[in-house]
Amino acid sequence: MKTIQLNSRPVGIPKLSDFKFVSEEQEKIADGEMLLKASYISVDPYLRGRMMEGKSYIEPFELNKAISSGMIAEVMESKLNGFSKGDFVSGMLAWKEVQVSNGEGLLKVDAQKAALSSYLGVLGMTGLTAYFGLLEIGKPKAGETVVVSGAAGAVGGIVGQIAKLKGCRVVGIAGSDEKVNQLVSEFGFDAAINYNTSENMTQAIAEACPNGVDVYFDNVGGEISDGVMMNVNRFARIIVCGAISMYNATSVPMGPRVQPILIKNSVLMQGFIVSNYMEKFGEAIPQLAKWLQEGKLTSTETIVKGFENTPQAFIDLFEGKNKGKMIVKI
Structure with a gap:
C-alpha cells in the first residue's frame, strides 16, 4: 500500500517535493480493529498550518510521517464490534490507501442518505x-x-x-x-x-x-x-x-x-x-441535512481522481482552482 508523508516543511507555497510516497506492507488486524480502504480524502487550507513547526491548536505534522485529514473509508475487514465489511466511515485518517483502525473518532455514514463525499463537505x-x-x-x-x-x-x-x-x-x-x-x-x-x-x-x-x-x-x-x-x-x-x-x-x-x-x-x-462546538454537532448535522434535502442548500465540489494526485489537489487550493469543497476520490 502507498502512504503520503511530509518530506519537508514548505517555504511559501507548498511544492510536490514537500511530499513523498512510501510503499508499506499491508498491516494485519487484531481483535478490536478493522481494515480500512480510502474512498475520499479531504484537502483543506488549514493543513498548511500543520506543516509548520510551532505551537498551535493542534500538533504539527511530523517529517517522514503520514499526513492526515478528514476521510471517507470503506471497511474491508472487521474484528471490531459495531463495524462490518462494506460499511463506510468518516473521520480523521492518515493519507494511506489502506490502514488499520480501532474505530476511535470514526462515525459510520450512510451512502443511501447522501453522497459519500458530502460527509466531508456540507454534512461534515x-x-x-x-x-x-x-x-x-x-x-x-x-x-x-x-x-x-x-x-x-x-x-x-x-x-x-x-x-x-x-x-x-x-x-x-x-x-x-x-x-x-x-x-x-x-x-x-x-x-x-x-x-x-x-x-x-x-x-x-x-x-x-x-x-x-x-x-x-x-x-x-x-x-x-x-x-x-x-x-x-x-x-x-x-x-x-x-x-x-x-x-x-x-x-x-x-x-x-x-x-x-x-x-x-x-x-x-x-x-x-x-x-469548539463539538458538543453541539448532534443538533447541527440534522439541520444541515434537512436544508440539503429540501434544496435550500447547494453543495459544490471539485473532485480530483487518484490517490497519487492528493498533494497536487492540496497545492491547487492556494491557486484558487477549486469551486467549493476540494476532494480527492480514490
Whole structure:
C-alpha cells in the first residue's frame, strides 16, 4: 500500500517535493480493529498550518510521517464490534490507501442518505464550520448585511446560503468572474466582488454594501479584510475562520491597525475552530441535512481522481482552482 508523508516543511507555497510516497506492507488486524480502504480524502487550507513547526491548536505534522485529514473509508475487514465489511466511515485518517483502525473518532455514514463525499463537505466539518461560525459568533439578524470572503470556497458558499436563509443581504468576495457569477446565480448571493479586478477593495465593498457591513465571515485575511474593516457598522461581528492569503507568507505582513476601528464601532472580532462546538454537532448535522434535502442548500465540489494526485489537489487550493469543497476520490 502507498502512504503520503511530509518530506519537508514548505517555504511559501507548498511544492510536490514537500511530499513523498512510501510503499508499506499491508498491516494485519487484531481483535478490536478493522481494515480500512480510502474512498475520499479531504484537502483543506488549514493543513498548511500543520506543516509548520510551532505551537498551535493542534500538533504539527511530523517529517517522514503520514499526513492526515478528514476521510471517507470503506471497511474491508472487521474484528471490531459495531463495524462490518462494506460499511463506510468518516473521520480523521492518515493519507494511506489502506490502514488499520480501532474505530476511535470514526462515525459510520450512510451512502443511501447522501453522497459519500458530502460527509466531508456540507454534512461534515465544512458545513459545521460554516454553521457554527456564522450562527454562534455572527448571530445574523434579518435585514443585516453579511459579507463572506473566500465565498466560492468550501465553507464560504455554505455561509452565504445560511445567511440568506436567515433573511440577510449577502455579498460574496471571490477571485474570478466565473466564481462571482456562480455565487449570484447558483448560491443566491445578492452581490459578489471579484477581488482580482477590483482596484480599490474598500470602495468596491462600500458600493456592494450601501448600508455597511454587519457581519463579516473572514476566510482570507489580508487586503480583502482590510477593505471590509473600513466598512463595518456599529456593533458589527467579525468571524475569523481562516487567513489563506497569509498561510504561505515567509514574513509577517503589515496591515492596518484594527484596534481603533473595533473601539470606535464597538465591533466583536473572534477567531474559532469548529471543534469548539463539538458538543453541539448532534443538533447541527440534522439541520444541515434537512436544508440539503429540501434544496435550500447547494453543495459544490471539485473532485480530483487518484490517490497519487492528493498533494497536487492540496497545492491547487492556494491557486484558487477549486469551486467549493476540494476532494480527492480514490
